[in-house]
Amino acid sequence: MDRNALFVRSVEKAMRVLEAWRGDELYLGLSEVAERAGLDKSATQRFCYTLESLGYLTKDARTRRYALGTRVLDRSHAFLRTHPIVEAASPLLLELRRKTSQQVKLSLFDDTTIVYAVRRQAEHQALAVSTIGRRLPIQATAGGRAMLALLDDDRVADILSRTEWKPLTPMTDLDAEAVLEDVRRIRHVGYSFLADQVIVGELVVGTAVSDANGQPVAAIHISGQADASPRGDFERRYAPLASEAAQYLSRYEIPDGQRPISSVAERERP
Numbered sequence: 001m002d003r004n005a006l007f008v009r010s011v012e013k014a015m016r017v018l019e020a021w022r023g024d025e026l027y028l029g030l031s032e033v034a035e036r037a038g039l040d041k042s043a044t045q046r047f048c049y050t051l052e053s054l055g056y057l058t059k060d061a062r063t064r065r066y067a068l069g070t071r072v073l074d075r076s077h078a079f080l081r082t083h084p085i086v087e088a089a090s091p092l093l094l095e096l097r098r099k100t101s102q103q104v105k106l107s108l109f110d111d112t113t114i115v116y117a118v119r120r121q122a123e124h125q126a127l128a129v130s131t132i133g134r135r136l137p138i139q140a141t142a143g144g145r146a147m148l149a150l151l152d153d154d155r156v157a158d159i160l161s162r163t164e165w166k167p168l169t170p171m172t173d174l175d176a177e178a179v180l181e182d183v184r185r186i187r188h189v190g191y192s193f194l195a196d197q198v199i200v201g202e203l204v205v206g207t208a209v210s211d212a213n214g215q216p217v218a219a220i221h222i223s224g225q226a227d228a229s230p231r232g233d234f235e236r237r238y239a240p241l242a243s244e245a246a247q248y249l250s251r252y253e254i255p256d257g258q259r260p261i262s263s264v265a266e267r268e269r270p
Contacts, residue, residue, distance in 0.1 A: 013039060017047045018056065018072070023134075027065035076133065083108075085209060085218050086117050088252050092245055093120045096222065100238055105221040107143045110135075112163035114144045114219065122224070137163045139179045140172060142192040142206025143219025146246075149186035150208050150216045156183055171196035191239045193231075201226045205238045207246035220245045 020028060020036035028036070034044035048066055051057040055071035080086050089106045096104040097120040106118035113135045138144035139160060148156050160176045173179055186192045192206040203226050209218040222238045229237075 013037070013043065014047050014051065017044060017051065018068070021068050027060060027063065027067050029063075029065050033066060080117060080132075083117070084252055085249060088249055089118050089218070089220075092248065093118055093220075096120070096220075096241060096245055097122065099241060100222055100224075102222050102224040102238065105143075105223070107141065107219045107221060109138075109147050109216045109218060112138055112159050114138050114141055114147070117218075136168075136198065137165065139163060139165075139176075140168055140197050141219075141221065142194040142197075142204040143208070143221045144206070145179070145183055145186055145192040145194070146206040146208040147216035147219050148183045149192070150210055150214060153180065153184075156180060168198050169196050169200045171200070173197065191243055193235045193239065195226060195231060203229065203231060203234045205235060205242045207239075207242040209246045209249040211250075218249065220249070 016037040016039065017033060020033045022036075025032075030041060030044055030048065033048060034041045037044060037047075039047070048057055048059075052059055052066070052069070055069045057066045058069045059066050085108070086106065093104045093106060101122060103122040104120045105116055107114040107116050115135045116132055119132055136144070138148060148159065151159075157176075157180065160179060165174050165176075166172075167174060173182075182192075190207070193204070194206070195203050197204070202223055204221055204223040206222075207220045208216050209220065211217050220242045222242050224234055224238075226234075
């Protein structure tokens with residue numbers, strides 16, 4: 001917990017209430033919110049009332065259960081409209097989809113995770129594959145590993161020691177040493193290629209976008225179905241295109257306030 005005098009505990013508690021919604025339930029009762037937020041029921045009720053009054057929560061009049069309100073989307077929209085890499089990537093990803101006929105995505109680096117910020121959907125693919133705002137463990141994705149490859153081994157090991165390891169598919173890599181070895185390989189070839197890590201039958205090429213200091217800020221992902229393209233052909237065909245796109249985006253200057261925080265120490269720095 002941040003002990004800086006500038007840290008406002010009541011704001012932190014309000015954020016914990018909003019973070020009780022994890023994408024698994026539309027409506028939550030007051031007791032469920034309190035349990036997930038780690039707050040007592042009385043405090044939770046006051047926070048929920050305030051957030052509902054502001055439009056960040058909505059309450060079902062019949063069940064009295066809460067759901068996220070549309071004002072939450074306003075903040076997401078503001079973020080996406082003002083982030084320089086997201087803005088620059090949007091037309092680029094449209095062109096990549098036109099060239100590849102595959103699903104293309106931009107993810108953002110966030111320490112132990114990646115967050116999808118732009119998606120250009122290929123035909124005949126399920127919408128829920130990687131919706132905007134979805135967060136995944138960094139080591140489980142091709143783009144995430146490509147971003148890890150921009151860091152030294154000590155920082156990669158630190159991130160892997162703190163990340164969540166969960167089997168998203170029966171083939172998801174859960175061996176930290178094996179992932180570290182793959183990251184070292186990626187440093188030499190310049191891109192990552194993974195199969196079956198998040199979705200069975202999915203092939204993904206990932207390349208990292210860096211800032212002026214060579215630090216990871218984002219990644220390009222090109223994904224397709226294994227039954228539509230042999231793995232070797234997919235890798236050879238799309239890795240150069242993903243690399244070219246990442247190099248183009250890496251030329252954009254990222255304002256200091258929008259650079260990712262990549263370590264616990266940096267998060268706690270006053």
